[in-house]
Amino acid sequence: MLSKRIIPCLDVRDGRLTKGIKFKDNVDIGDPVETARKYYENGADEIVFYDITASSEGRSIMLQVVEEVASRIFIPFSVGGGVASVADMRDVLRAGAEKISVNSAAVKEPRIISRGADAFGSQCIVVGMDVLRVPQSAEIPSGYEIVIHGGRKKTGLDALAWAQKVQDLGAGEICLNSIDADGTKDGYELNLTRLISDNVRIPVIASGGAGSPEHMVDAVTAGRASAALIASIVHYGEYTLPEIKRIMRDKDVPVRMVW
Amino acid sequence: MLAIVNYNAGNLTSVKRALDYLEIPNRITAKKDEMLGSDGVIIPGVGAAGSAMQYLAANGLDEALGECAKKEKPLLGICLGSQIVLDYSPENDTLALGLIPGRCRAFDPDLKDERGELINIPHMGWNRVRLRGPCPLFKDIDPEAEFYFVHTYYPQPEPEYILGETDYGTTFCSVLGREGLWAMQFHPEKSGRPGLRILKNFHSYCRGELNA
Numbered sequence: 227m228l229s230k231r232i233i234p235c236l237d238v239r240d241g242r243l244t245k246g247i248k249f250k251d252n253v254d255i256g257d258p259v260e261t262a263r264k265y266y267e268n269g270a271d272e273i274v275f276y277d278i279t280a281s282s283e284g285r286s287i288m289l290q291v292v293e294e295v296a297s298r299i300f301i302p303f304s305v306g307g308g309v310a311s312v313a314d315m316r317d318v319l320r321a322g323a324e325k326i327s328v329n330s331a332a333v334k335e336p337r338i339i340s341r342g343a344d345a346f347g348s349q350c351i352v353v354g355m356d357v358l359r360v361p362q363s364a365e366i367p368s369g370y371e372i373v374i375h376g377g378r379k380k381t382g383l384d385a386l387a388w389a390q391k392v393q394d395l396g397a398g399e400i401c402l403n404s405i406d407a408d409g410t411k412d413g414y415e416l417n418l419t420r421l422i423s424d425n426v427r428i429p430v431i432a433s434g435g436a437g438s439p440e441h442m443v444d445a446v447t448a449g450r451a452s453a454a455l456i457a458s459i460v461h462y463g464e465y466t467l468p469e470i471k472r473i474m475r476d477k478d479v480p481v482r483m484v485w
Numbered sequence: 486m487l488a489i490v491n492y493n494a495g496n497l498t499s500v501k502r503a504l505d506y507l508e509i510p511n512r513i514t515a516k517k518d519e520m521l522g523s524d525g526v527i528i529p530g531v532g533a534a535g536s537a538m539q540y541l542a543a544n545g546l547d548e549a550l551g552e553c554a555k556k557e558k559p560l561l562g563i564c565l566g567s568q569i570v571l572d573y574s575p576e577n578d579t580l581a582l583g584l585i586p587g588r589c590r591a592f593d594p595d596l597k598d599e600r601g602e603l604i605n606i607p608h609m610g611w612n613r614v615r616l617r618g619p620c621p622l623f624k625d626i627d628p629e630a631e632f633y634f635v636h637t638y639y640p641q642p643e644p645e646y647i648l649g650e651t652d653y654g655t656t657f658c659s660v661l662g663r664e665g666l667w668a669m670q671f672h673p674e675k676s677g678r679p680g681l682r683i684l685k686n687f688h689s690y691c692r693g694e695l696n697a
Contacts, residue, residue: 227598227599227612227613227652227653228598228608228610228611228612228653229610229611229612229631231610231611266677271610271611296498296499296502297502297505297506298506300503300506300674300675300676300677300678300680300681301633301675301676301677302633302675320498322498322499322502324499324675347531347532348607349531349607349609349635398607398609399609427594427603427605427606428605429605429609429610450602452605452610453610482611482631483629484627484629484630484631484679485677485678485679
C-alpha cells in the first residue's frame with residue numbers, strides 16, 4: 227500500500243531560509259541544508275524548496291544549495307520558484323533535485339510543462355497551483371480560480387479545468403495551494419482538495435492551512451490527497467515529524483514509520 | 486570499487502552521491518574493462534527502455550554486461566535497470582539484456598487501491614517490499630521499512646526469480662534475480678537509511694564480506 231507523504235516546505239532566499247526555524251532543542255537554524263538534513267533524519271518523506279530569490283546571482287547560490295542537499299539527504303526533493311525554462315529545469319535536476327515545480331511560468335506559457343515532461347519525464351514535473359475561492363460563474367464554474375504572483379493577480383483560469391489541462395500536458399503531480407487557507411492554521415481547503423483529487427489521475431499534494439496533524443489526516447482521507455505539505459507547524463516546533471506521523475498512523479492513515 | 490554503468494540514464498549522479506556518502510569507492514563508466522575490473526556493477530536508470538537499450542547496444546555495453554553476468558561479477562539493477570535486465574519490455578517494444586528470464590509490463594489503469602479508488606499512474610511514493618525469502622541485500626533492514634518508487638512499468642520475471650513483492654492495485658515483483666544478480670524496481674539511493682543499507686550490503690557482498 228502506498229504511504230501518504232508528509233512534505234515540509236522550506237522557503238529560501240539567497241541561499242538562506244527566510245524564516246528563522248526553531249527546533250525543539252531551540253537551535254535557530256537559517257541554513258537550508260542543515261534544516262533539510264534534520265527533517266530527513268526525522269522522517270520527512272520528501273522536501274520542497276521554494277526559492278524566492280529574484281536575482282540571477284541568487285539563483286546560482288540556490289543551485290549550490292541543491293547540490294549540497296543532494297549529497298546529504300537521500301530522499302526525493304523538489305525545487306520551485308523562478309523556474310521559467312527547460313534550461314532552468316535542467317540546471318536544477320543536474321544539481322541533484324528529483325523534481326521541479328513550476329507555477330506562474332506554466333500559467334504564462336503552458337508548453338513549459340510538456341517540454342519539461344518530454345525532456346525529463348512526467349515524474350519530474352510538478353505544477354504548483356495557487357487557488358482562490360471566487361463566486362461560481364460561466365468563466366469559473368468550479369468557483370475556484372487560479373491566481374499568480376503570490377495570490378495578487380487573478381488569471382481567469384478555472385482551477386479544475388487548469389488541473390486537467392496540466393495533467394494532459396504531462397505534469398506528474400499537482401501541488402495545490404489554497405490562498406484562502408494559507409496561513410490560517412484552520413486546516414486545508416478540503417472541498418478544493420477533494421474536487422481536484424477526484425478529477426485527475428496524477429497525485430495531488432494538499433497545501434495551505436495545516437495547523438495540526440488531524441488536518442493532515444483530513445487532507446489525505448476526506449480530501450483524497452496523496453500528500454500534505456507543511457511549513458510553520460514543524461518550523462516552529464509545534465509538532466515534530468515523528469509526532470505527526472504517529473498521530474496519523476493512529477488514525478489508520480498509511481504513513482512511513484521506519485526511516 | 487563499484488562501477489556505475491554510464492548509459493545516459495537520469496539518476497547516475499544520485500547513485501554516485503549515495504555511494505560517495507557511504508564512502509564506497511565508485512566510478513561512473515562506459516568501459517567494459519573497468520566494469521570487468523570492478524568489484525561489482527550497478528545498472529541505474531531513469532527514463533525509457535527503448536532509448537536506454539539503444540544507447541547500451543550502440544556502445545557495446547549490452548555485450549559487456551552479458552560478460553559481467555557470465556563471469557559472475559555481482560550486478561545490481563535499479564529501477565529502469567531492473568526492467569532492462571529482463572528479455573523484453575513493451576515500452577517502445579524493446580528487446581532487453583536478457584540476463585533474467587521474463588519481461589515487464591505496464592500498470593493497468595483500471596486497477597483500484599484498497600479503498601476502491603483508481604490508482605494513480607505512475608506508482609510514485611513510499612511502499613513496502615515483502616520478501617519471499619531471505620535476501621542478503623536486505624540484511625539488517627526492518628521488514629516494515631519502505632522504499633521510494635517511481636515507475637509506470639514493472640518487472641515480471643519467471644516465478645523462480647521473484648525475490649520480493651509490493652502491493653499497488655495488484656501485487657507486483659519489486660525485487661528480482663538470484664544470488665549475485667539482483668534488481669529492484671525502487672530507488673535505494675532515494676529511500677533513506679534502509680535504501681543506503683541495501684547499497685552498503687551490495688558493496689559488502691561484492692567484497693566477499695557478506696554471506697548469502
